[in-house]
Amino acid sequence: MPDEFGLIQRLCQTIPSHGSHHNNATVDLGPGDDAALLSVPADQQLVVCTDTLNADIHFFADANPADIAYKALAVNLSDLAAMGATPQWVTLNLSLPATTVKPSDWVDQFAKGFSELVLQHQVGLIGGDLCTGPLTITVTAIGLVPKGSAVQRQGALPGDAIYVSGALGAASAALQLIKNKQAVANELLQHLLRPMPRVELGQALRPVVSSMIDISDGLLADLNHLLKASAVSATINTALLPVSQALLAEPNYDWLWPATGGDDYELCFTVHQQNRHFLDDISAKTSVPLTCIGEISHGAGLTCLDPQGQLIKPETMGWKHF
Amino acid sequence: MPDEFGLIQRLCQTIPSHGSHHNNATVDLGPGDDAALLSVPADQQLVVCTDTLNADIHFFADANPADIAYKALAVNLSDLAAMGATPQWVTLNLSLPATTVKPSDWVDQFAKGFSELVLQHQVGLIGGDLCTGPLTITVTAIGLVPKGSAVQRQGALPGDAIYVSGALGAASAALQLIKNKQAVANELLQHLLRPMPRVELGQALRPVVSSMIDISDGLLADLNHLLKASAVSATINTALLPVSQALLAEPNYDWLWPATGGDDYELCFTVHQQNRHFLDDISAKTSVPLTCIGEISHGAGLTCLDPQGQLIKPETMGWKHF
Numbered sequence: 184m185p186d187e188f189g190l191i192q193r194l195c196q197t198i199p200s201h202g203s204h205h206n207n208a209t210v211d212l213g214p215g216d217d218a219a220l221l222s223v224p225a226d227q228q229l230v231v232c233t234d235t236l237n238a239d240i241h242f243f244a245d246a247n248p249a250d251i252a253y254k255a256l257a258v259n260l261s262d263l264a265a266m267g268a269t270p271q272w273v274t275l276n277l278s279l280p281a282t283t284v285k286p287s288d289w290v291d292q293f294a295k296g297f298s299e300l301v302l303q304h305q306v307g308l309i310g311g312d313l314c315t316g317p318l319t320i321t322v323t324a325i326g327l328v329p330k331g332s333a334v335q336r337q338g339a340l341p342g343d344a345i346y347v348s349g350a351l352g353a354a355s356a357a358l359q360l361i362k363n364k365q366a367v368a369n370e371l372l373q374h375l376l377r378p379m380p381r382v383e384l385g386q387a388l389r390p391v392v393s394s395m396i397d398i399s400d401g402l403l404a405d406l407n408h409l410l411k412a413s414a415v416s417a418t419i420n421t422a423l424l425p426v427s428q429a430l431l432a433e434p435n436y437d438w439l440w441p442a443t444g445g446d447d448y449e450l451c452f453t454v455h456q457q458n459r460h461f462l463d464d465i466s467a468k469t470s471v472p473l474t475c476i477g478e479i480s481h482g483a484g485l486t487c488l489d490p491q492g493q494l495i496k497p498e499t500m501g502w503k504h505f
Numbered sequence: 506m507p508d509e510f511g512l513i514q515r516l517c518q519t520i521p522s523h524g525s526h527h528n529n530a531t532v533d534l535g536p537g538d539d540a541a542l543l544s545v546p547a548d549q550q551l552v553v554c555t556d557t558l559n560a561d562i563h564f565f566a567d568a569n570p571a572d573i574a575y576k577a578l579a580v581n582l583s584d585l586a587a588m589g590a591t592p593q594w595v596t597l598n599l600s601l602p603a604t605t606v607k608p609s610d611w612v613d614q615f616a617k618g619f620s621e622l623v624l625q626h627q628v629g630l631i632g633g634d635l636c637t638g639p640l641t642i643t644v645t646a647i648g649l650v651p652k653g654s655a656v657q658r659q660g661a662l663p664g665d666a667i668y669v670s671g672a673l674g675a676a677s678a679a680l681q682l683i684k685n686k687q688a689v690a691n692e693l694l695q696h697l698l699r700p701m702p703r704v705e706l707g708q709a710l711r712p713v714v715s716s717m718i719d720i721s722d723g724l725l726a727d728l729n730h731l732l733k734a735s736a737v738s739a740t741i742n743t744a745l746l747p748v749s750q751a752l753l754a755e756p757n758y759d760w761l762w763p764a765t766g767g768d769d770y771e772l773c774f775t776v777h778q779q780n781r782h783f784l785d786d787i788s789a790k791t792s793v794p795l796t797c798i799g800e801i802s803h804g805a806g807l808t809c810l811d812p813q814g815q816l817i818k819p820e821t822m823g824w825k826h827f
Contacts, residue, residue: 201744211550217587217719218554218648225547228533231631232540233645235598237638244712276557276598276643309553311519321554321598326540327604336538397539412538467614 189288191313194275197294202307208271208327210307219309223274223327230268230326230333234258238318248289249296250376251320256300258399259324260380261448263398267334267389268326270382272309273301278316304382328389336412338394339453343479345417346462346489348381348449348471351402355444360435370429378448387465388452396453399444400449407485409451418486419477421495453479512612513744518598519592519616524629526658530593530649532629541631543594545649549601552655553650554584560640570611571618572698573642580623581646582702583770588717589656589711590648592704594631595623597714600638609711626704650711655794658734660716661775667739669794670703670772672749673724677766682757692751702769708775709787717774731773731809740808741799776803 191214200213208227211218223229238244256273263270273299283289290313306324314318340343353374360367361375373397381397388395396409402424410417424441440445454462459475466473489495513536522535522770530549534542545551557576560566578595583796585592597619605611612635623630628646661667675696683697703719710717718731732739746763763769776784781797788795811817 210512212655212657217584217717218552218590218646218649220549220588220655221553222652223545223551228542229543229545229551230597231594231647233596233598233632233634233643235636235638235641235643236636237600237636237641240636240638249526262539264608272553274553274555274645276555278559278641280555310557311559312643314557314562316557316562316641317800319557319559319600319641321555321557321634321643323596323645324540325553327540328738331536332713333542335534395539412693485642 187313190286192305193287193290194294194313197291198298198301198308200307200309202272203305210272210309214308214389220311224471226330227327228333229329230263230266230328231323232259232262233321233323234262235319236366244318248297252293252296253300253377253473254318255322256297257378257380258448259322260300260304261397261399263324263326263393264380264382264385266326267332267385267395267448268328269386270304270306270326272307272325274323275308275311276321277311277313278319279313280318281315286415287440289329291319303360305447329462332389334389334392334395336394336396336409338381339409339413339415339479340393340455341415341479343393343453343455344399344475345406345419345451345453345477345479346475347398347402347425347451348384350425351398351447351449352426352441352444354378355428355439356433357428358446365435368429370427370434375446380448381471384469384471385450387469388450391458391461391465392452393455395450398447398449398451399445401443401493402451403443403485404445406451408475410483412483416480416482416484416486417477418480420488422488422490423474423476425472425474431461509635512608515609515612516616516635519613519732520623520630521569522631524594524631525573525627526562527569532594533633534628536630536632539757543631549649550652552585552588552590552650553645554581555645556580556700557641557643566640568605569588571612573624574615574618575699577642577644578619579702579706580770581644581702582622582704583700583719583721585648586645586702586707587717587772589654589707590650591650591708591715592626592628592646594629594647596645597630597633598643599633599635600641601635601657602640603637604795611657619761630704637811638795654711656711656714656717658716658718658731661731661735661737662715662777663737663801663803665775665777666781667741667773667775667799667801668795669720669724669747670706670795671808672747672752673720673771674675674748674763675752676700677769678752678755678762680768682766686755690751690755692749696780697768700768702770703772703793706793707772709791710772713780713783713787714774714776720773721767721769723768724763724810725807726771727764728773732805733809738806738808739799742810743809744812745798747794747796
């Protein structure tokens with residue numbers, strides 16, 4: 184069995200470390216030393232986020248290692264996308280149980296899934312840590328934005344329109360169906376296993392939107408975060424939420440899936456009325472549907488109509504860890 | 506019981522996010538959004554490292570949360586120190602079992618230990634993640650160095666003297682004694698629980714040394730990493746290894762503790778002969794003893810004499826995870 188350093192070598196041989204050189208950012212020293220060395224262009228700001236995925240909390244422990252790796256990276260790239268940033272570098276912390284039967288096979292598959300997304304977004308794996316422990320993965324992602332241009336959760340103004348990208352609810356539907364031991368359409372399953380971070384869309388929206396957040400905790404919960412940060416209120420109509428045909432075709436369809444399910448990794452953003460005309464072009468160029476679901480108002484709180492037009496209380500909805 | 510966001514709030518209220526403004530680096534947006542925003546001065550390089558600590562692998566699950574937090578940060582600052590970098594920002598990923606009896610007390614104590622070291626080194630906590638899962642902590646640390654000045658593992662040349670800082674072996678001695686259910690002198694225990702990252706020393710050594718590494722896997726293992734990276738060989742004499750009085754006084758003293766025990770977080774570095782005269786001053790200014798333990802030669806491999814002057818084989822020594 185290869186030791187820790189052998190496994191790290193396998194990871195590093197498969198996953199590229201250099202990243203793209205857009206923005207003139209460079210990896211001056213990659214993995215293998217006590218730390219990595221990076222050069223950041225003077226006109227850019229660093230954008231840093233990090234997320235941990237734990238076995239049997241965020242994914243099934245016996246899932247395909249390639250899918251686990253893909254998602255661990257995707258959820259971080261989604262956070263960068265929500266700032267309008269260009270992903271540049273990532274670090275990877277992987278704890279693997281000492282009882283893993285074939286750790287090198289596991290690590291090879293993991294590296295393959297990680298690489299797919301690394302190559303797609305031309306990020307570089309600049310460092311990390313591999314050790315024995317419970318199966319858990321932490322990715323820290325570093326992106327860049329032109330100084331002063333990042334989009335935040337704060338910035339929404341009364342009168343702004345509220346949009347979401349893509350379609351909602353497929354991931355949480357898939358999870359629910361799996362837990363219920365029911366059949367899951369492959370399209371729904373793919374949303375759960377391989378969410379597509381909206382990186383290109385986030386960058387395209389950057390000059391146009393007033394605030395943005397990614398939908399990881401569920402639309403209502405995340406929109407509430409945005410409203411609090413912006414000190415505004417909103418009214419949305421859940422009948423307007425974009426839902427895929429595959430999800431609507433699900434016999435057990437539940438409207439709470441798109442509203443509160445979470446794990447969607449779509450972008451929720453606000454846009455001043457005079458900027459709405461930019462969105463058609465952005466949607467066409469990025470091939471991502473953008474749907475208006477409500478409007479920002481003065482005050483605080485989220486007023487939300489269910490598909491029957493009844494008021495619902497969103498405070499208690501969304502993913503809670505404790 | 507507070508929810509995830511309540512616990513995050515407790516952490517963020519205790520641990521400062523701004524960091525120092527040395528080097529004109531600034532936190533433009535701290536924790537609370539999808540990502541943090543940072544400005545890096547044009548004349549500096551980023552230095553990035555990350556390390557995970559898992560319960561019952563790297564620390565005892567029932568240890569004082571303040572000690573766990575301190576060590577999770579210390580081991581990362583030690584990696585930055587080994588590059589000669591100034592620590593600037595950190596992210597923190599904390600997974601806490603859902604069965605934790607009083608999560609807010611646990612988190613408060615954790616935040617206290619983390620803050621001690623954050624304040625000491627004026628780093629800012631810029632983001633992170635808190636979720637349910639097995640007790641595991643990942644810290645990612647970002648430091649700065651003037652461009653082109655970072656010290657690496659490569660760079661040692663034949664004729665260079667090999668030094669280590671401080672005294673070795675106390676942490677692994679404490680761990681061994683605890684495992685053997687023997688009494689542990691408090692001084693030894695403190696080295697295990699609260700290793701002191703050699704941040705100031707690393708920066709002072711930066712212009713003077715030819716290569717450097719921190720001793721986390723054990724002196725012999727880490728020196729071997731340095732030799733491989735520099736493509737040189739070395740001869741050291743373990744009789745020269747610096748060992749504290751407290752450790753020598755230990756009835757069960759084992760010379761392997763300082764040689765291979767690990768968890769020391771001292772710096773091992775090489776220095777050209779003509780630069781050795783700088784070291785007295787640096788040692789005096791930083792109040793850290795610096796001890797010459799051997800010399801770099803051409804070729805490959807580590808020749809190591811045990812305290813009786815016998816050759817030992819270091820290949821199999823040092824911490825192995827798998």
